[in-house]
Amino acid sequence: MSRVYNFSAGPAVLPEEVLKEAADEMLDYRGTGMSVMEMSHRSKAYDNIIKEAEQDIRDLMNIPDNYKVLFLQGGASQQFAMIPMNLMKNKKAAYIVTGQWAKKAYQEAQKYGEAVKVASSEDKTFSYIPDCSDLDIPEDADYVYICENNTIYGTKFKELPNTKGKTLVADVSSCFLSEPVDVTKYGVIYGGVQKNIGPAGVVIVIIREDLITEDVLPGTPTMLQYKTHADAQSLYNTPPAYGIYICGKVFKWLKKQGGLAAMKEYNEKKAKILYDFLDESELFKGTVVPKDRSLMNVPFVTGDSDLDAKFVAEAKAAGFENLKGHRTVGGMRASIYNAMPIEGVEKLVEFMKKFEAENK
Ligand SMILES: *Cc1c(COP(=O)(O)O)cnc(C)c1O
Numbered sequence: 174m175s176r177v178y179n180f181s182a183g184p185a186v187l188p189e190e191v192l193k194e195a196a197d198e199m200l201d202y203r204g205t206g207m208s209v210m211e212m213s214h215r216s217k218a219y220d221n222i223i224k225e226a227e228q229d230i231r232d233l234m235n236i237p238d239n240y241k242v243l244f245l246q247g248g249a250s251q252q253f254a255m256i257p258m259n260l261m262k263n264k265k266a267a268y269i270v271t272g273q274w275a276k277k278a279y280q281e282a283q284k285y286g287e288a289v290k291v292a293s294s295e296d297k298t299f300s301y302i303p304d305c306s307d308l309d310i311p312e313d314a315d316y317v318y319i320c321e322n323n324t325i326y327g328t329k330f331k332e333l334p335n336t337k338g339k340t341l342v343a344d345v346s347s348c349f350l351s352e353p354v355d356v357t358k359y360g361v362i363y364g365g366v367q368k369n370i371g372p373a374g375v376v377i378v379i380i381r382e383d384l385i386t387e388d389v390l391p392g393t394p395t396m397l398q399y400k401t402h403a404d405a406q407s408l409y410n411t412p413p414a415y416g417i418y419i420c421g422k423v424f425k426w427l428k429k430q431g432g433l434a435a436m437k438e439y440n441e442k443k444a445k446i447l448y449d450f451l452d453e454s455e456l457f458k459g460t461v462v463p464k465d466r467s468l469m470n471v472p473f474v475t476g477d478s479d480l481d482a483k484f485v486a487e488a489k490a491a492g493f494e495n496l497k498g499h500r501t502v503g504g505m506r507a508s509i510y511n512a513m514p515i516e517g518v519e520k521l522v523e524f525m526k527k528f529e530a531e532n533k
Contacts, residue, residue: 176189177492177493177494178492178493178494178513178517178520178521179494179495179513180493180494180495180496180506180507180508180509180513180517180521181494181495181508182324182325182347182368182470182495182499182506182508183324183346183347183365183367183368183373183508184367184368184372184373185367185368185369185508185510185512186510186512186513187371187372187419187423187512188423188426188511188512189512190426191419191422191423191426194422195418195419195422202218203218205218209222209414209415209418210414210415212414214408214411214412214414215408219414222414222417222418222421223244223406223407223408223412223414223417223421225421226244226417226418226420226421226424227242227244227407229421229424229425229428230242230350230377230420230424232428233350233424233427233428233432233433234350234353234354234356234379234433235353235356236356236379237356237357239381239382239383240356240379240380240381240382241378241379241380241382241385241399241403242377242378242379242407243377243378243379243380243399243402243403243407244375244376244377244407244412244413244417244420245375245376245377245378245402245407245412246374246375246376246412246413247376248365248373248374248376249274249344249346249363249364249365249376250277250365251376251397252278252344252363252376252378253277253278253281253282254281254284254285254397255397255399256278256282256316256318256342256361256363257281257282257284257285257286257288257390258285258389258390258393258397258398259384259385259386259389259390259393259397259398259399260315260316260340260342260360260361260384261282261285261286261315261316261390262315262388263286263313263314263315264285264286264287264315265286265287265288265289265311265313265314265315266282266286266287266288266289266314266315266316266317266318267289267291267308267310267311267314267316267317267318267336267339268282268288268289268290268291268317268318269290269291269292269293269303269305269308269317269318269319269334270290270292270293270294270295271292271293271294271299271302271303271319271320271323271326271328271330272294272299272320272323272324272325272326272328273299273323273325273326273499273501274320274323274324274325274344274346275318275319275320275323275344276295278318278320278344279318282318285390289311289314291308291309291310291317292304292305292308292334294328298326298460298502299323299325299326299328300326300328300460300461300462301328301461301462301465302328302329302330302331302462302465305330305332305333305334305335306334306335307335308334308335308337310336310337310339314339315339315340316336316339316340316341316342316360316361317334317336317339317340317341317342318342318343318344319333319334319341319342319343319344320343320344320346321343321344321345321348322345322346322347322348322351322467322469322470323347323467323470324346324347324368324469324470324508325470325472325499325501325502325506326460326461326470326472326502327459327460327461327466327467327470327471327472327506328461328462328465328466328467329348329465329466329467329468329469331464331465333358340359340360340361340381340384341358341359341360341361342359342360342361342363343359343361343362343363344363344364345362345363345364346363346364346365346368346369347364347368347369347467347469347470347508347510348369348467348468348469349364349366349368349369349370349377350369350370350427350433350436350511351369351433351436351437351440351468351469351510351511352433352434352436352437352440352468353432353433353434353437354433356379359379359381360380360381360384361378361379361380361381361384362378362379362380363376363377363378363379363380364376364377366416366420368469368508368510369469369510369511369512370420370423371416371417371419371420371423372415372416372419373416374413374416375413375416375417375420377420378399380399380403382403384399385399385400385403386400387400396409396410423512427511436511437468439511439515440468440469440509440511441468442515443468443509443513443515443518444466444467444468444469444471444509444518446515446518446519446522447471447507447509447518447521447522448463448466448471450522450525450526451471451473454525454529455529455533456475456480456528456529456532456533457473457474457475457525457529458473458474458475458476459471459472459473460472460473460474460502460504468509469508469509469510470506470507470508470509471506471507471508471509472498472499472502472504472505472506473504473505473506473507474498474503474504474505475504478503478504480532481498481503481504481505483532484496484505484525484528485497485505487528488521488524488528491524493520493521493524495508507521
């Protein structure tokens with residue numbers, strides 16, 4: 174068996190320890206004589222799995238009691254519709270467009286009400302985070318929407334926008350559990366887990382209880398109402414049971430690493446190795462304004478698309494997978510999520526130095 178260094182943006186690298194544990198429990202989960210994949214989601218064994226997973230993420234993020242944690246399906250993309258359907262009471266919301274995912278959410282919201290674009294960084298290919306300290310937020314906006322870490326462009330909000338008292342809704346798919354958060358600053362925090370937590374198929378929504386009401390857009394399907402899932406503790410219908418089980422294992426792994434403060438420190442150390450190299454390299458350069466750089470997704474280019482392609486191919490042959498940039502931006506992108514070991518980044522930089530020397 175040989176494992177590569179996987180720099181994929183998602184689905185992405187998972188802790189080896191978690192994968193091994195899951196493998197050990199594959200045929201017989203703790204004496205039940207069956208795999209978690211095969212068991213009823215109403216069984217005692219599964220009830221423990223989902224309850225423990227919820228408690229562990231509550232511990233990690235210090236989630237207050239007046240927030241629900243929902244394990245849903247449909248990916249982050251389904252939230253682009255679910256959020257306006259459930260939260261747009263005044264049929265108006267403010268969107269900050271800092272990348273393709275935020276833009277998709279903004280466009281989807283237009284189907285259900287008036288989505289107002291209050292800031293954007295599209296003028297410079299989303300390579301920075303706009304100043305959000307004094308935006309023109311409509312008086313009757315139901316919420317302000319952000320994508321906190323822009324997976325494709327590699328930018329991150331280092332400071333949350335001034336929402337002028339409105340509810341903040343954040344897509345944190347690609348920075349989930351990468352550092353401590355103050356949950357009380359948000360109305361909704363959500364993300365697909367396949368970037369930094371677990372297998373594709375689960376989306377976690379952390380939502381303040383007063384936002385969960387029956388007053389939703391007329392015609393909203395039962396399955397797309399937060400209340401349905403909140404009332405049933407994420408067991409209204411069959412949940413993505415195996416995926417939640419793996420997420421639970423990752424939560425325990427994170428606790429063992431020392432929690433989110435320790436992860437932040439580790440992630441900063443990892444990202445610094447790569448950014449420091451990009452800042453001194455004569456061949457490679459980062460594409461993001463330094464102050465807005467993400468700790469999770471690091472896009473870079475050589476400035477020559479043929480050379481970029483050569484780099485990606487040679488890196489792959491050397492065991493560094495999925496370094497090709499998103500199809501809309503080109504170049505390269507190294508996603509260095511929680512489970513990417515520091516050795517992976519060190520070795521990548523070594524490889525980049527060698528490539529630079531050979532291609533001067
Ligand atoms: C990947 C990603 C999405 C889309 O996630 P799906 O689960 O595929 O719908 C949305 N937002 C962000 C920030 C992402 O990184």
